[in-house]
Each structure stands twice: as structure tokens, then as C-alpha cells.
Amino acid sequence: MSVNSADPSGRSGVTEVLDVVLVKAGRTKIRYPAVLLHDDGTHVVVRAAWAGEGVRDFGFVRFEPGDVFTEHYWRDRWYAVKEVRNAEGAVKGWYCDIARPATVSEGEVVCEDLDLDLWRSADGRTVLRLDEDEFAASGLETTDPRAASAARSALDELELVAREGGFESLLA
Template identity: 70%
Template sequence: MSANSAEGPARVEVVLVKAGRTKIRYPADLLSDDGARITVRAPWAGDGTRDFGFVRFEPGDVFTEHYWRDRWYSVKEVRTAGGTLKGHYCDITRPAVLTGTELVVEDLDLDLWRSADGTDVRRLDEDEFAASGLPETDPRAAAAAVAALDELETRAREDRFDALLS
């Protein structure tokens, strides 16, 4: 289902929750919702520039974000204001929930980066995940999170990543 109308794309509010608290909330254009995958587009919602060392997110960057109701991750295509692909930032999350115009996603600390050319694939924040206590408090969710990270890394390294987004 396309989410566009004569007035333009529908709007949703993306709500990223971490450890029971809202980490960030921002408006996004709802591009599509096929019942399993929800795709939105939004400008970089962070304050100023965030330099990770291997990529910089900065004002003007555009994120096309793919969320699934039945998968434990989201994939964010990151482009410059001019349209150049920087890469894909993947959050390991519980499956997304869209209620009305609010898209709620619970971040489980693990992340994956894949550069535009696919040569730089890196797992991120495994120390934060271990420190979160999730493996002890919710072993089923922790196992699903690790499996999701493994799946994304395998897809990224075997050039099967783009199939997720088509």
C-alpha cells in the first residue's frame, strides 16, 4: 500500500524507545506500508553533527528507514542532502508497532553499519548490549537480537543486503 495522496505523503511520528524511555521522537513521511514492512523518510533528527569516525550524520542528511512488524531490526539508508549514499545504519530492535500515526520501535542496543560500497561492515555497541542486562532479564529477546545482528551481518558481507529493501 502506498501512503501518498494528492496532498503528499502521510506523516507519522517515529518514537525510538530505549530501556523504557523515549530516546528520540521525530516526524517522518510514510512512504509505504505493506502490512509487514513500513518505510518512512525523514531528515537527520539529531542535534548537529554526529561523527562516528567511520561516518558522519549531519544536518541535511536524509534517512529512508525500513521497519518490520515481524523482524528484530530496522534498516536506515543514509544519504547526503545531494542524494549520495553514505551507507546503511541498522538498529537491532523489537518488531515495530504502528498505532494510528505513531511508529514505536524499541532499540536493543546492538547496531550494524554497512558503507555505501559494502566494504566496511561493522558490528556496533555489543558492550552496551551486554551491559543492558537484557540477556539476563529477557533471554528470548536477547537471543532474537543476536540472531538478527548475525543475519544482517551475513547479508551485508554476502551482498544480499539490498534484497531486504527491494
């Protein structure tokens, strides 16, 4: 899908809109539209408004209407990194989903969530590994040990990057 838009110079252009499809345990968890910013064949970047209903308060961050997510997916990495900004444009932090490598097909990016997550606050002071209990309960260690190992390695890699200064090197 594409929509007409105007660039800052006033020229009209076409913006490609994709659906982001987040899958968990074989079911679609959420589907939402996003503007395609970049796709080099390996790394896909989209921008989307907060797609949840109302406010979601995790305790360490609140996602709410007006928030904007710049989402990075890779066809060869076991994670997705999402920069989260508030309505005024200030960075809240980065939410990372541990997931199978994304697939991109006509009009959509599909990301299969593997339950593990990582949060890094904007100031870098808070780095949290999330949902390890959900991952253990998922049974992936038994049903797909290779994927479970890749997921744990991806979480370790992202935590190291988050603690050593941030995601800029990954997102370039």
C-alpha cells in the same frame, strides 16, 4: 497527520506524516516526523531528515544536517534498516538498529532499540558490529533471554546480508 504536497506531475496530493519513536530502556530516546512511503501490513518504510542536533561523528560516518534517512521497519523482524544519504543524494551507507519488531499505531511507528547496531558503508568495504558492550551491560541476557537470543540472531543475519552484497533483497 497529513500534509498537502504536489507530485511531480503537478497534481496536489496528501502525504501522510508519522512520528517515529525510538525507545531505549523503557524511555523515549527520540521522536521525529517522517513521511510514510510504504506500509504493506508487515514492512513500513518512512523517510526523514537527520533528526539529531548538529553533527554526530562516529568515526566511520558523520550524520549531519541535510542527511536523509529512508527507514525500513518490520512488524515481524528484530531490526530496522536505515539507508543514509547526504544532502546531494549520495548514499553514505546503511545503519541498522537491532530492535524488537516495530509497532505501528495511529500516527506513529515505535521501535524499541536493543543496543546492538550494524553499519555497512556505501561501497560495502566496511561492515561493523557496534555497541556489543552496551548490549552486554543492558542485562537483557538475564531479564529477557528470548529477546537477547533474537537480537543476536538478527545481528548475525544482518551482518551476513551486509557482507554478501547488501540490503537490496531485504528492502524490496
